[in-house]
Amino acid sequence: MRPWKSSVKIATAALSLFVWTLSTWPGADAQDGDDVMPSDPYLAELYADTCMACHANPDSGAPMTGDVVEWEARLAQGEDVLLDHVIDGFKGMPPLGSCSDCSEQDFIDLIDFMATGG
Numbered sequence: 001m002r003p004w005k006s007s008v009k010i011a012t013a014a015l016s017l018f019v020w021t022l023s024t025w026p027g028a029d030a031q032d033g034d035d036v037m038p039s040d041p042y043l044a045e046l047y048a049d050t051c052m053a054c055h056a057n058p059d060s061g062a063p064m065t066g067d068v069v070e071w072e073a074r075l076a077q078g079e080d081v082l083l084d085h086v087i088d089g090f091k092g093m094p095p096l097g098s099c100s101d102c103s104e105q106d107f108i109d110l111i112d113f114m115a116t117g118g
């Protein structure tokens with residue numbers, strides 16, 4: 001084997017290890033919710049100002065944005081119950097999710113975004 005060939009191999013191996021490390025790094029996972037934003041700029045602003053503080057923070061006890069499994073159980077209660085919980089507050093969740101400017105439709109859109117992660 002020519003020397004340059006083995007150094008190409010080593011470089012390739014190092015590169016794939018690097019890519020693997022990046023993709024498995026804690027926080028690179030969309031389930032953590034801290035790097036996902038609604039594509040709609042209006043919704044993104046509401047989300048960033050309010051829901052995100054808890055729903056992208058695993059220590060808050062809130063269901064994480066994009067955690068489809070966790071949200072499935074919540075969605076199973078039905079949209080009306082979820083909306084009531086958002087508007088009135090629910091356990092660690094403050095009334096209106098701290099978003100006094102949000103309309104009912106905004107809440108529905110925000111829940112839909114958080115439950116699917118996009």
Ligand code: HEC
Pocket residue numbers: 050051052053054055060061062063074077081082083085086090091092093094096097098099102107110111
């Ligand atoms: C101060 C932290 C905080 C903020 C801000 C917040 N949430 Fe929550 N949210 C929580 C916590 C904690 C829970 C889990 C409550 C539980 O089940 O114990 C929760 C649960 C929920 C649920 C599920 C309720 C259920 O019946 O299971 C919905 C829907 C929700 N949040 C929507 C929102 C929306 C929309 C926003 C932004 C407008 C928001 N939250 C902002 C903390 C927060």
